[in-house]
Amino acid sequence: MRAGGEGAVDILIVGGGVNGAGIARDAAGRGLSVLLCEQNDLGSGTSSASTKLIHGGLRYLEHYEFRLVREALIEREVLLRAAPHIVWPLRFVLPHNRSMRPAWLVRLGLFLYDHLGGRELLPGSRSVDLRSHPSGVPLQPQFAKAFEYSDCWVEDARLVVLTAMDARERGADIRTRTRCLSARRDGDIWRVRLAPEGGEEIEVTARALVNAAGPWVADVLNARIGLNANGAVRLIKGSHIVVPRLFEGDQAYIFQNDDRRIVFAIPYEGDYTLIGTTDVDYDGDPAAVAIAEDEIAYLCRAVSGYFKQPVTPDLIVWTYSGVRPLYDDKSKDASAVTRDYVLELDAPEGAAPLLSVFGGKITTFRRLAEQAVDRLAAPLGVSAPPWTADAPLPGGDIPNADFDAFLAGLRRDRPWLPASLARRYARAYGTRTGDLLGDAGSLDQLGEDFGDGLHEAELRYVVAREFVTVPEDFFWRRSKMGLHAGEKARSAVAAWFARLGEAAGAGRPAVAASIGKRA
Known part of the structure; x- marks a missing residue:
């Protein structure tokens, strides 16, 4: 333990989603003492409500987010090596819809997608004749041509818990169902009040505070710390539906919609097909997020425009929704808001540092965590280098x-x-x-x-x-x-x-x- 009183930790992290767990793992592996508190279960918010993909973000190329796509493509292979039990390759079929993007534009995007990240493990893209290829069987006959490319599937909630397990095995103190009630600076330390579920409130001290609370990041800043975070985060709801299996084969489908968004249809848990996602501005309680009827209609309509078998609400066996805490770049369209992450460091002279995490996507969590600890290295006097790029997650040393x-x-x-x-x-x-x-x-x-x-x-x-x-x-x-x-x-x-x-x-x-x- 370091300065700040008996029992003080170097870093206290608020939030047990993928970013908080990633930061805890990286920091613990560099020799820092870490305490992470999560008000519910690990990954119980946004991190378990994703589309379950480790991907570069093909559509982000249209928004010229080349750095984000390149970083995500590199991380795709890092995670494939680190956790081959919960991350595995998936081929995506993109039927060419003549009323949407022209074929030359799709081919250009896939060329960049194949080459931006230094792909080594995954096969590249190619054209597919849907009239003879098995992937064309479940599709409507007007779709004759498609493009096929690679990304990866991930068990998102397991990614969080395995990361937290690794952090704990390296010395981090992981406390689930423990709320952060308040945090205040006292010179060069933070004094943080925690409330374990069913237990008495306690005060802990830390040399640095990390706010990785996801959809609650602004709430932590405003209500727990007393800083103004208005306008820093934009909450976007994404919803998914699960229906009985719609097609044979291991391939997934990516469909272009008439609003220029895309919708995935992915084999899920053997017996089902996962369909998502939506992009809707959200201003409610993240803990109460749920799919709306118009989102169900949107997803059913989007995939029914491609599959021979219409998808109707009565087929749905399960739904889930999550709130993405995106950095507010003032985009008018929710689907155009950047998926890149922003790390804001508040470190006044002589005062304990505060690092807040905005945005991000599950694919780049490891790189985000690495940069977060790098940002805190100077204030905390850390000299140990980054290490997670070549380290397997628990169970991943296959x-x-x-x-x-x-x-x-x-x-x-x-x-x-x-x-x-x-x-x-x-x-x-x-x-x-x-x-x-x-x-x-x-x-x-x-x-x-x-x-x-x-x-x-x-x-x-x-x-x-x-x-x-x-x-x-x-x-x-x-x-x-x-x-x-x-x-x-x-x-x-x-x-x-x-x-x-x-x-x-x-x-x-x-x-x-x-x-x-x-x-």
Whole structure:
């Protein structure tokens, strides 16, 4: 611990989304003491409400955001190497719509997209004849030509928790369900009041404060710190719908809409298709964000203009919405607001520094975090260099980033695991799957069987390692089993969590000692 009183930390971070977790990881890896507080679960806001893509942002080229696209394309391959279990390649099919952008413009954009980021791992773009290519089967017959290119899929909420896990394993103190009530400067330190859920308020001190509160970034500045942040952030709502699977194959589709926006249709969780997103200005409570009827109509209309099978509201099995805290560049159109990030450092002479994070996209979170810690390096006297570009995330240390070979090895070593369960564990936990399974040599040795592929060993693992405290954390963020598990299994899991809470309240260990904090 450094100056600022007994128990002081170097950096206190408000916000446990992808940016806050990324900053905590980078800073802890440079030897700084870090405390991160998150008012809910990790990634429970914007970071788990994305379109689940690691991408350069093809459409950003139209807004001449070449630096952002180049950085994102470089980061795409960094993350593909760092976490091949939760990040994997995805081919996108872009049907040519003659009433939209001309073919030459699309080809030019894809040429730049192929070359701006020094692509090494992913195949380049090409033209596709939809009349003979399998990707044309679900599309309306007027679409004869398409372009195909590469980007990546990401399990966004898992990206957040794995980043936070790595931060904790490097010494960071990660506190979920802990609100920041207030923060005030006291000379060269911050005095911050925190309120853990169900506990007493505490005061902690820090040499630097990072405001990575996402949609609440202005609220933290205005109401918690007492600084004026009016006009610095523009909240944009993005909504998605999930429907039963609309097409065969592993490809995704990107459709041009008549408002010059684009809408994705992406294979999702095996049985479904994910459709999104919208761009709508939002001025409500970010915690209460939800899809509106006109957004549902917009998304259904957009994809129905391309698929043979119309998409109607009655098909929807799930929706989710998030609020993007974009830096307000005064664009009239919500979809044209920059997705670039802005780091604002407030460091008066002799006073503790404050760094606020505006904007950003999930693809560039690692680079944002690196630059954030670089900005704080001088005030905090940090000399350690950046390190995260070549460091795998927990479970991502798969040899040669070859997921298929890793999965084959898992199935060979644990032949008693059903194929679907082995694949789900490998995708979620990567090389940490062994920690979850322990010495088990049969399904019976995974503890209580809740049904629908849910076993007690997995729950014990996510509680011990992944900051899970309630069933929702597991069903909708650590996994998407909320889409697959039946009512009986969900009720059984809820009962297990209730018993866990009772055991903890009685002072007994809540989790088996065999699953402790990783060294």
